[in-house]
Amino acid sequence: MDNRELEIFLTLAELLHFGRASQVCNLSASALTRTIQRLEEQVGQPLFLRDNRTVSLSAAGEQFRIYARQALQEWQQFHTAIKSEQTIAGTLSIYASITAVYSLLPDLLESYRNAYPEVQLELRTGTAEQAVGQVQTGEIDLAVAALPDRNRSQIEFLPITTTPLVFIAPLQPESSIALTIEEQLDLSKTPLVLPQAGLSRRRLDKWLKSKRISPNISSEVSGNEAIIPMVKLGCGVSIVPQLVLERSPFRDEVQILKNAPQLEPYVVGLCSTKRNLQRSSVQAFWQLAEDQSL
């Protein structure tokens, strides 16, 4: 009971002529005969009354014609409906870490919105830490965040850009920081403003541990965005991803230390699951990011 068979039936029901109908359907006459025979077997009743001269619809045929018309129409409707939605639509929930919000997201979001204005966007922000978790549980389709250190299972990651972690210091440094500006930074003496947790904290810890340095911590703050004003106030030096610094309103009120340790750079990109990547709205975002990072 294929849709095609229904179309064949309808053609014959209209033309009432096996020969012509078979031509219209691009079928041999015998194939048409057998198709109708199959249908009649499935329906359980003759659909056409044949006569070596003429063909006409039986009572069952009339009813089947109504059924077939409706069935085909509904398929058409469904198909066009689905195709019209093919113009990538639906919803897309994005989670962005603060870092990402300041760096990649504006460009990406703008391109996406221009390309696929039909998609209903939902944007949530939070720490990069939570990003992967949210993606994994399915609460969120996609995250724009720094690459987590350990690649978690079932997570697809698309790196878009890297940005170095830079050390920053106040423009008018106090005495304890003064000398560090032109000299090699000595982290055991210079007061440090540290993120409470997060990737950059782990990077720094790792580095400090490898150098066996115990730092002089002046304060701990949560989140990269809070670090910059703290440094500006003179609490100490700190590290932030360069991208974050560039987009900060305080970017001109702190300075980057040149003679500072080189930490592993941030890799910022997209996180999603294989499953979500099968959805067109997600796939489109992914594709777009892939293209832009080229």
Next chain:
Amino acid sequence: MDNRELEIFLTLAELLHFGRASQVCNLSASALTRTIQRLEEQVGQPLFLRDNRTVSLSAAGEQFRIYARQALQEWQQFHTAIKSEQTIAGTLSIYASITAVYSLLPDLLESYRNAYPEVQLELRTGTAEQAVGQVQTGEIDLAVAALPDRNRSQIEFLPITTTPLVFIAPLQPESSIALTIEEQLDLSKTPLVLPQAGLSRRRLDKWLKSKRISPNISSEVSGNEAIIPMVKLGCGVSIVPQLVLERSPFRDEVQILKNAPQLEPYVVGLCSTKRNLQRSSVQAFWQLAEDQSL
């Protein structure tokens, strides 16, 4: 886009597990995978989001599920509707010649009505002459009538019974007829009541011509049923099919002439077209008549 494929889809959409769904459908896992792939190709979008761990419906899948449910339900409805009508129903229009109405029809109609009470019957009566024409033009499904002399094209005939054409005379014959009752009938002398047209007229004409007799015609009437009262009134002798005589209310008021010429007997039966015989209501009548005539 077979109905079976829709069922398979719905099963998987419910279980969300290829392995179990394939078992439920009596299918190998690979066949299920490919069935879904076929469907997805026809729909033009993925229906399921797969992950090596879990399966879930995509947005298109959700919509397709609604479509599939409806399509299947409509097929079910159509099928049960058609099957319930399988108890031979519909309409059956019967044309019966007067002869038939008096002879075969009562029994046949009663049996038919008992066997297939659902069929809406339509009965028209008229001359045997018109019967074949009406069947041929399709105005009537079936005719119960005497076999027409020349078998017309596309007409199926089922003989049911034969009945002789008998000569009848009044019980109290007038002088001119008196002697004929015991003697050999002399048609050139005896006054005749003749049907104006019709099969029995043709039979008689044929016989007379072969014997080169010019008859003594007392009156002409139209229709077999009118002949009997005319004979009873003493207008002359005449011929009627025996079956007609037997069912006539005047059957006891005329007598059958034994020493009369033997005319070719009437063959009474069913007329229809091949085309109409494909309809169950017609076929059933035919079948019934076939059985009864055994």
Next chain:
DNA sequence: ATACTGTGTTGCGCAAAACACAACATGACT
């Protein structure tokens, strides 16, 4: 670390279904 388990997918041979071509059957027309 390595093997094992659960799950969906792909390669491949085979069997069933569908098809085209030709022959046939039937009835009408000449």
Next chain:
DNA sequence: AGTCATGTTGTGTTTTGCGCAACACAGTAT
């Protein structure tokens, strides 16, 4: 009687669908 028109049936070929086995992949256990 022969020819035409039309639907059906016989037969060999192509296409489709299926099952089995192997694979791919990710989690989990040893």
